[in-house]
Amino acid sequence: MKGKGKFLTLFALLVYFFLIIPLIIITGAAFGTDEFLKFPPRGFSLKWLANIFKVEMFVRTFKISLEIAVLGTVLALLVGIPAAYGLSRYDFVGKNFLQGFFLSPVLVPGIVFGFSLLNFLVIKYEMPVYTSLLVGHTVIIMPYIIRVISSSLENFDYSIEEAAISLGASKLKTFFVIVLPNIASGVIAAFILAFINSFNNVPVSIFLTGPGISTLPIQMMSYVEYYFDPTIAALSVVLMAMTIILMFIIEKTLGLSYFTK
């Protein structure tokens, strides 16, 4: 038993090591003085960090990514919250089908999904690139929203809503004054999770970017094709920090265990 425990600890440490090594290398390179990604880095400078803002495409695509992630998440919440509510509170014909439908974007590979959106929205219906990017992102993050909101609703006893209705509140009012405040932490978690997913998405975005419109991850990919300086490492560190801060907020509002149970 004891030997097994030791082995497991060692194994876990190894896994952590392999996960964390690239992060250390990237962080190191981001603050080094070398002109190329190198490890161990020499010296210390913030010039790569500053350089991010000199690359105009990074600034522009960062804004687009941010816009798409925020707008997409808000749209997905507007559709996803009522959908999750309907799925968890009502029984109707085709419920299982609808449940499957809402979750299907997680099951279909992103590339396939992106490619079909390109064919369908951009080529067939000639939708503007920006709009189709937004639609694509809204759809791929929908499953996360529905999953997280549904599990919040599952933990919220239906008789509490019935109590409110019996006291004279309409169903709609009950939803806003009783249900929503009690699933607020779930909504925050869903927002952040969806935001991170949208912001980091590559497989879908890659098909839905066009002239002048690109997202940050796509821009980063094309940047590394031509430049080898650590600007990209510095940018990665910034994004990492952003993700960590967001996860920290989730941890504080809900606990990460929320997603692992």
Next chain:
Amino acid sequence: MALLSLKDISVAYGKNVVLKNLNLDVEKGELVSLLGPSGCGKTTTLRLIGGFVEAKNGRFVFNGKDYTKIPVHKRNFGFVFQNYALFPHLTVFDNVAFGLKQRNIPKNEIKKRVMEILETVGLKDYADRSPRELSGGQKQRVALARALVIQPDLLLLDEPLSNLDAKLRVKMRLEIRKIQQEYNITAIYVTHDQEECFSISDRVAVMNNGVIEQLDTPQKIYNLPRTEFVANFVGFENFIELELEAKKIDGGFYKLKNSQRFKVTHFNGREDERYVKGAIRPEEIDILNEGGEKETNTLKGIIGISTFLGKHYQYVVETEVGRLLVNGSAHKRYVKGERVTLYFPEDKIVLV
């Protein structure tokens, strides 16, 4: 006219018919309990009255108006749930005030009424607490206050005490009864605890399989059950098949399967039925000593398995008309195989 009438109400979940042509009349100011085994449709009946469940057919008339199609939030009925169902994000005060806010009552009056009702349920000092910080009994008091403060036309309670411990249950049911009478509120109370039900109710509706088998005072239900199901439910363990032989002023004479004769004092409304069953509780049957013969109302039997129940022994006794349950004194234990004579007092047999 009754305040509340359910007329031929049927409810089905999919193909599963849960209430079958149910009829119920409740008078103003009455507390009527719905009593019955699990799954018999008590909650469904209550939820139908509350408006949470739709009837497949039938009508619900309240105060002379057809309420069948009136939505829940327009009914002005107070609901107390088994699991309290307090609003977790609101304080005790705001929980209780919720219904009044929906009615656009001025703030200072809300405050007055909420504090008044909190005082009634003994929670005046808890107004600012969150529901998380309350015990089960206190939560149920808040739930009760929240339902009462809107001055409901009807109070509906679904096993409100079943999550509390035994002592608290007894205390709370007395309080509920007191408040209900003080405010002269008409109430329907679901429970499957017989003692609770009898102690709190003006009348009891015993339900079985989606129908009300008997609606009567607790005393009548307990002493004079009208159907075999009700009799069995309130502790009549023995049912003996009887055939009417002669009607007299002071009761009827019946023949048993083995041609023995029983006299029964009360007909229980079955004087015109030839074939009936005589129901009797185990504790009402006497075990006679050798030689203590009587002319009627006796049966010979052989003692079978016995169990000690504290106050007495309970025996399974094999007789010519079947297996009976009989309680005997705790001072003397009959042994298995012993031959005894059982005596069935004529005024303890209830015809069903």
